[in-house]
Amino acid sequence: MKRKQFIKNAALTAASSIVMPYILPSGRLFAATGSRKANHVVFCLFAGGVRNLESMQKSEGNMMRNTLNGTEPVSADIAPGIHQLSPLTNNPLQNSGTLFKEFRYSSGPTGHYNGHTTAITGKYSDESIQLKQPPKYPTIFEYYRKHTSPTTSALNAWWISNALGPYPYLNYSMYDGYGAPYGANMIQPASIFNASAAAELGNPLTLTQSDKSKCDMMRDFMNGQFKIPQAAASSGIVNTPADAEHLQTWLNTMIYQVTHSATQDPWGTGIMTGDMANIYFGIEVMKEFKPELMVINMTDIDIGHFDFTKYVNAIGLADYALYKLWDAIQTTPGMANDTVLIVVPEHGRNQQANSLVDAYGRYALDHNNDQMSREIFCLMAGKGVKQGQVISQIQGESVDVVPTIANVLGFDNEIPFGILDGRVLTEAFV
Numbered sequence: 001m002k003r004k005q006f007i008k009n010a011a012l013t014a015a016s017s018i019v020m021p022y023i024l025p026s027g028r029l030f031a032a033t034g035s036r037k038a039n040h041v042v043f044c045l046f047a048g049g050v051r052n053l054e055s056m057q058k059s060e061g062n063m064m065r066n067t068l069n070g071t072e073p074v075s076a077d078i079a080p081g082i083h084q085l086s087p088l089t090n091n092p093l094q095n096s097g098t099l100f101k102e103f104r105y106s107s108g109p110t111g112h113y114n115g116h117t118t119a120i121t122g123k124y125s126d127e128s129i130q131l132k133q134p135p136k137y138p139t140i141f142e143y144y145r146k147h148t149s150p151t152t153s154a155l156n157a158w159w160i161s162n163a164l165g166p167y168p169y170l171n172y173s174m175y176d177g178y179g180a181p182y183g184a185n186m187i188q189p190a191s192i193f194n195a196s197a198a199a200e201l202g203n204p205l206t207l208t209q210s211d212k213s214k215c216d217m218m219r220d221f222m223n224g225q226f227k228i229p230q231a232a233a234s235s236g237i238v239n240t241p242a243d244a245e246h247l248q249t250w251l252n253t254m255i256y257q258v259t260h261s262a263t264q265d266p267w268g269t270g271i272m273t274g275d276m277a278n279i280y281f282g283i284e285v286m287k288e289f290k291p292e293l294m295v296i297n298m299t300d301i302d303i304g305h306f307d308f309t310k311y312v313n314a315i316g317l318a319d320y321a322l323y324k325l326w327d328a329i330q331t332t333p334g335m336a337n338d339t340v341l342i343v344v345p346e347h348g349r350n351q352q353a354n355s356l357v358d359a360y361g362r363y364a365l366d367h368n369n370d371q372m373s374r375e376i377f378c379l380m381a382g383k384g385v386k387q388g389q390v391i392s393q394i395q396g397e398s399v400d401v402v403p404t405i406a407n408v409l410g411f412d413n414e415i416p417f418g419i420l421d422g423r424v425l426t427e428a429f430v
Helices: 003-019 112-121 140-147 167-171 195-201 209-222 241-259 274-289 300-305 308-331 398-408
Strands: 040-045 097-104 157-160 185-187 293-297 339-344 375-382 389-391
Touching (some): 040 112, 040 308, 040 398, 112 140, 112 167, 112 398, 140 293, 157 274, 241 274, 274 308, 300 308, 339 398
Parallel strands (some): 040 293, 040 339, 157 185, 157 293
Antiparallel strands (some): 097 375, 339 375
16 A cells, blocks of 8 residues: 555544544443453441551550451450450451551541542542532542443442431532442431331332332432432432342342341341441342442441540441451352452541540540541452551552552543542552
């Protein structure tokens, strides 16, 4: 072929690629180019404000005996009022992964919503954050659903939140080109999987016509339709008719379990806190849907503002639930040996106590921007993660979680350049 004709053909080819690009169903121009480290990520926000003195540094004994190694077990004689469940394992989760002992929440107010927003968007939030609107920047759910090809069902992305208030707004952002169509399915077990909610609904497995509106309400909730006025293009995520039917069937099963007391004490511990219920229903989601991305938060630890002893006990119960989650990952077909678990508190707590004293003479703790309230940890375990590695120096921040998840699931190179603050935690991987 002559050089002139070759150049002409090349120009025509280039022009056609600009004018007539191949648009994937997700709205992207090209398929994701990254390779995956694993096909599933479970991100647990060990939230409520956990101080490193009660976790990494173990000032009153090892409060997280299923998660961390330590030689200072809590017992009634050295820690009155502190009661923990018997450990589930002699091989703590730390041994199965990489522990960043000096992680940081480096910028922005040390508030729960700010901390959650940072962890889920990969962007530090400032004082102007609004509690009744979606975040300014895309969430990990939006990145995953927009930049994973072929387009993934909303059933592959789940946000399991332990409280109402502002947390539903972390499902999707107001960022141009993202938003509600790329959000996750969200449930709040404490709000919808409880005896009062079940009584209000009746038995959904034997609905009468008059109950239909109640189930429609629950279906709307499961579809993420929170009627957020600032959300562009849609009032919430959209499940396909087949997916919505699958969701409703599963929801009916869960409510049936609640009405028949199957969820009151499923682990035989004699106790079922909000955090434990959140993990329990997260495990149920895993069993049913095998999601590629699931984010769960736990917030009972926030009792630390008022009662230090209950705060420590809440850490122990959250630790117990976390190991239940890890065990379920290892035993769930489709998730076993193909999942990365990431555990990070949203922020820490102050070094100095406040003025409130509990029944055992211990002072409570707030979290208002002192240096210790920015000290957190990060534990990663699962497929491709180095086992038994401890990184003691400061070598990571909470904004690093989103790019790391994107890297594990193979779409980090698809995220627009410069939008994220953090980096991939490459040192955790083989």
